[in-house]
Amino acid sequence: MTTCALASAVRADDLEAAAIAIAADENPFLGDLRQQLDDLATILAPAVRAQPVDQRLAPLVKGFYGHLGFSTPESYDDPRLHRLDRVLARREGSPVALAVALIAIGERLGVPLSGVAFPGHFMVRYEADEPVFIDPASGAFPFPAASLLALASEELSLEPRDARRFLSPVTARTMAVRLLQNLAAAHEARGDLGRAMLVFDRLYEITGSPSARCDRGLRAAALGAPHGALDDLTAYLRERPDRAVSRTAARLAPTALDLN
Secondary structure (H helix, E strand, C coil), rough: CCCCHHHHHHHCCCCCHHHHHHHCCCCHCCCHHHHHHHHHHHHHHHHHHHCEEEEHHHHHHHHHHHHHHCCCCCCCCHHHHHHHHHHHHCCCCCHHHHHHHHHHHHHCCCEEEEEEECCCCEEEECCCCEEEEECCCCCCCCCCCHHHHHHHHHHHHCCHHHHHHCCCCHHHHHHHHHHHHHHHHHHHHHCCHHHHHHHHHHHHHHCCCCHHHHHHHHHHHHHCHHHHHHHHHHHHHHHHHHHHHHHHHHHHHHHHHHHH
């Protein structure tokens, strides 16, 4: 992925482009994913388009999980589950990655969908007079908005009116962040700190978050790159004092000076 591809997709609020850019970071020869999505939409088109516009959700979801065979495993520690190219090839992905594919195919078939960053479980929202909520992990729907509001209120100790924002559509940036966070966790679960560091670099690129910069610096430190680590950790500590991070930075400082 070029340095600006993901950032450009996020600025344009182009979810599909953002997911493709994340996948291209690890596989620059991934092929034409847009064409693959076109082909999958073509397979489902007869059943979906046979229905009136306001009744296309059910055949879309049934076709996506049934005919196309998309599913999600019990564990998400495989990095392939968070990359759109591998999700399309293997028909298996994390809930967020499946949401990306479902939204993209739905758009091609006239079914307006969007992601919802519900607490603890990503959801998909069908835009209608009364929004319908779908679980991208299984394709189960409809989840009543009132029930989801009650659950979010209970989990977060909020009034229902304050929890309503968790049922609102999210941007491509939010979904890209969730994909990257999941991908970083998967790499770390396998001990691949180099790839995890690159993912945190992308997170910092699109969010400017001090925490993402700190995470990048900590992985750089673990990989034996003191100069880059010190720059990141020092910048983080200027904004957010942290004893553990300070100790890591202090251990790195003599090493960096010795290398000058």
